[in-house]
Amino acid sequence: MSSVGFLTMAMGILRLVLMIGSFQEEGKQQMTITMIAMMTVREVMF
Numbered sequence: 001m002s003s004v005g006f007l008t009m010a011m012g013i014l015r016l017v018l019m020i021g022s023f024q025e026e027g028k029q030q031m032t033i034t035m036i037a038m039m040t041v042r043e044v045m046f
Helices: 003-023 027-045
Strands: none
Touching: 003 027
16 A cells, blocks of 8 residues: 555544544544554554
Protein backbone atom coordinates (compact mmCIF):
# COMPACT_ATOMS: atom_id res chain seq x y z
CA MET A 1 0.00 0.00 0.00
CA SER A 2 1.32 3.43 -0.92
CA SER A 3 1.85 6.10 1.73
CA VAL A 4 -0.84 8.25 0.07
CA GLY A 5 -3.39 5.44 0.35
CA PHE A 6 -2.34 4.86 3.94
CA LEU A 7 -2.78 8.56 4.74
CA THR A 8 -6.21 8.66 3.08
CA MET A 9 -7.30 5.60 5.07
CA ALA A 10 -5.98 7.12 8.31
CA MET A 11 -7.83 10.38 7.66
CA GLY A 12 -11.04 8.46 6.95
CA ILE A 13 -10.71 6.56 10.24
CA LEU A 14 -9.92 9.80 12.08
CA ARG A 15 -13.02 11.50 10.66
CA LEU A 16 -15.16 8.48 11.58
CA VAL A 17 -13.85 8.42 15.17
CA LEU A 18 -14.40 12.18 15.51
CA MET A 19 -17.99 11.82 14.27
CA ILE A 20 -18.68 8.97 16.72
CA GLY A 21 -16.92 10.84 19.53
CA SER A 22 -19.08 13.93 19.05
CA PHE A 23 -22.20 11.79 19.61
CA GLN A 24 -20.87 10.04 22.73
CA GLU A 25 -19.81 11.09 26.22
CA GLU A 26 -16.47 9.26 26.04
CA GLY A 27 -15.23 11.44 23.17
CA LYS A 28 -12.01 12.22 25.03
CA GLN A 29 -11.16 8.53 25.36
CA GLN A 30 -11.71 8.02 21.64
CA MET A 31 -9.53 11.04 20.85
CA THR A 32 -6.72 9.48 22.91
CA ILE A 33 -7.15 6.17 21.06
CA THR A 34 -7.11 8.04 17.75
CA MET A 35 -3.90 9.89 18.67
CA ILE A 36 -2.22 6.58 19.58
CA ALA A 37 -3.44 5.05 16.31
CA MET A 38 -2.14 8.00 14.27
CA MET A 39 1.27 7.79 15.98
CA THR A 40 1.38 4.05 15.20
CA VAL A 41 0.53 4.72 11.55
CA ARG A 42 3.27 7.36 11.43
CA GLU A 43 5.81 4.85 12.78
CA VAL A 44 4.73 2.26 10.21
CA MET A 45 4.95 4.77 7.36
CA PHE A 46 8.46 5.99 8.14
